[in-house]
Amino acid sequence: MTSAPRPLRLDKTSSGALRLFVLDQTRLPYEVHWLPLDSLDAVAGAIRRMQVRGAPLIGVVAAYGVALALSRNARDAGLARAVSELAGTRPTAVNLQWALARMQQRLIPLPPERRLEAAWREADAIAEADAAQNRAIGQHGLTLLQAHARERSNQKDRPLQIMTHCNAGWLATVEQGTALAPLYAAHAEGMALQVWVSETRPRNQGLLTAWELSEAGIPYTVVADNAAGFLMAEGQVDVVITGADRVAANGDVANKIGTCLKALAARHWAIPFYVAAPGSTLDFQCADGRAIPIEARDGDELRLVDGLDAANCPQRLRQISQTEPVANPAFDITPAELVTALITERGIAPASWEGLSRLYPELRHESA
C-alpha cells in the first residue's frame, strides 16, 4: 500500500516543525511540483486557487490546515479563525465542512496545550480513513465492473469502455481516488479497459485524469466534453463513473459542471451511470440538490486561448478575449433519478434517502 501515489506528504523542517507538501495541480500534467504549505493562509490560498482540488482531498488538506494554524495559535480564537477561513474557501464540496467539523469536535474539548499534537493526529486519521475508504470504493466498484464485463461477454475482444468526467482519481483524494479507484482495481485484476477522458472545461481537469491513467498504464482517449453523447450513441461507452462534491439526502449529486449532461445522455442511451463517493461527501442536511450551494468561479478561467493559434501570439489573444462577458458555474446537480447507483466505501447504494440511510444509518438524524 505504501507504493500507491499520494498528492500530499508531510515533512519536518530543520526546526522540527511539521510542514505539508501538496502536488500543485495547476502545474500538472506539465510539471510535477511539490508546493510547501506551512501556514493557514497558504493552505486556504492553495484550496482557493485549486492548486489543491478534489472534494476528499480538500477536506484532508483543510484538516492539516487547522493543525498548521494551531502551531501559531492553539487557543479558542486561533481554532475558530482557522475553521472560519478554511470553510470559506470553496462552498460546494461538503467534505471540507465535514473535516472541519470533525477537527472541531476533537479539538474544542482539549486544553490549548494539547491541541496541536491532537490536530496532526486527527488530520492523519482523516487522511488514512480517506485512503481506506477509497480502496473499499475500488473493491465495490470492481464488482460492478466485473458484472458489466460479464454482461458483454459476447464482445470479449473489446475492452470495457468507461467514461469519466473531471478528475476523481488519486490526485483528488489521498489515495486511489473515488471514480478511478474501481478502474485501478480492475486494471490490477487484469481487466482490459479503455477510458474516455473528457477535457472538463474550463479547468481541463481531464488532463489530470489522462496523466494518472497514463502513469498507471491504463489505455485512455481524451475527448471534448461535447463528444459524450456521440460516443454513447455509437455504443462506445459501457459504463459512466464520476465522483461527487456533495450528495444530498435524496441522492441528488453535485459534481463538476457538465456531469448532469453526461447523466442525461447515459439515461437516453441506457448506459449505467455511477457516482463514486465516500460517506464524507454525503450531506443529509441538504434534502435535495436545490439546497446545495453552487460555486460561481472567476470568469477568467473561461477566457480562453484558441489552442490552434496560441503558439502565434497568446498574449494578444488573451487580452482581446478578456473583454468577453462570461459566466462560470463550477458544478451542476445531477438528479438522483439519473444515477444508477452510488459506489460508497460501505457498498453500492441506490441514489435515494432509503438507499443511503440504510448504509449510513448514523446520518438519519441529520435529515433536514
Added chain:
Amino acid sequence: MTSAPRPLRLDKTSSGALRLFVLDQTRLPYEVHWLPLDSLDAVAGAIRRMQVRGAPLIGVVAAYGVALALSRNARDAGLARAVSELAGTRPTAVNLQWALARMQQRLIPLPPERRLEAAWREADAIAEADAAQNRAIGQHGLTLLQAHARERSNQKDRPLQIMTHCNAGWLATVEQGTALAPLYAAHAEGMALQVWVSETRPRNQGLLTAWELSEAGIPYTVVADNAAGFLMAEGQVDVVITGADRVAANGDVANKIGTCLKALAARHWAIPFYVAAPGSTLDFQCADGRAIPIEARDGDELRLVDGLDAANCPQRLRQISQTEPVANPAFDITPAELVTALITERGIAPASWEGLSRLYPELRHESA
C-alpha cells in the same frame, strides 16, 4: 438589405478575372482578414481548414469554387475534377453536395465555352437564394420567439433567454445566418434578448457567435459547453436554437458535436429546442441519422493549451499535450424526437418525414 454583413465578396483582378474573398474564420474574432481564393485548390483548402465554415456557406463557396476551376478548364474533365475535389473536403454538411449537384445540373448540358459565365451566375443565384432563405428563416423564427415572449409575459422585466451552440450566424451563411437569423429579426423588432453562447470545443466557434452578437449589439454571455444543463436547470434558458449540417428524412439532425447534449437537457427541463435550417440542408436520401456520415477531424484540434498557463510557455505545453491520445468527432446526431420543430425558409416544420415532406413535397421522391 445591402448593409447586412456577409462573409464573402467577389472582386475583379486587374486582368478582369473574378476572384472570391472570404473572411478567414480561423483568425476571427481576433483579426478581420479577407482571404483571397483564386483557384479550385485554394477553395478546397480553405474549406478543409475551416477558414470557411458553416453548412450553407460551404455550399455557396464550393459553387464559386466550381466557377474558379472552370476559368482554367471548362471542359467535362475540368468540371468533374472540381466537383470531385470539392465534394471530398468535408463529409457531413449536405449543403456542399447539394450545391455541387445544382452546379452540375446547370453546367453539364452547356458547351464548355458557355460554362464559365453560367457558373458564376449560378453560384451568385445560390448565394442570393441562401440570403433570402435566411431572411425568411429569421421571420418564421421571429414569430416563434414572439410567442415564447408572450408566454412568459409575467416576467416582462427579464429578456428572453436563448441558448445556441457553435456558430450558425451570418458567418456560417451568406447573410443573417440560420439559428441567429431569428435573433437578429427579434433584436430589430426591439425584443430584449440575452444569448447563452457555448464555447463549442474543440474549435471554439462560440467565439464567432460572440463576435457577431457583439457587433450587432445583442447582449450575450459566453459559457463552457458543460454549463448548458446547469443553466437550464436554473430556469435561465427559455429557448434553444441551433443550426444543422444535415437533416435526415425522419427529422434526425446532424449538427456540431455537443448539440445532442443540449437537446437532451432541453427535453429534461421542458425547454423548446429548435433547429433552423434551409431546404438545402435536408437530405431525404438519408432515412435517419444513422445514414449521415460523421466527420472525424484531426486530433490536433483538441490538443489544448490551458488558457490560464498559456502566457507562460505555450510552446512547451503544446509539445507535451501532443502526446495525448485523442478522438475528435466533429458532429453528432440529435434524434428527431428531441427537436421541438425545424425553422425553415418555408415555415415551421415538425421534425418528421410528414412534417418535412409537407413543406418540401419535391423531396418525397428522393426518400431512401
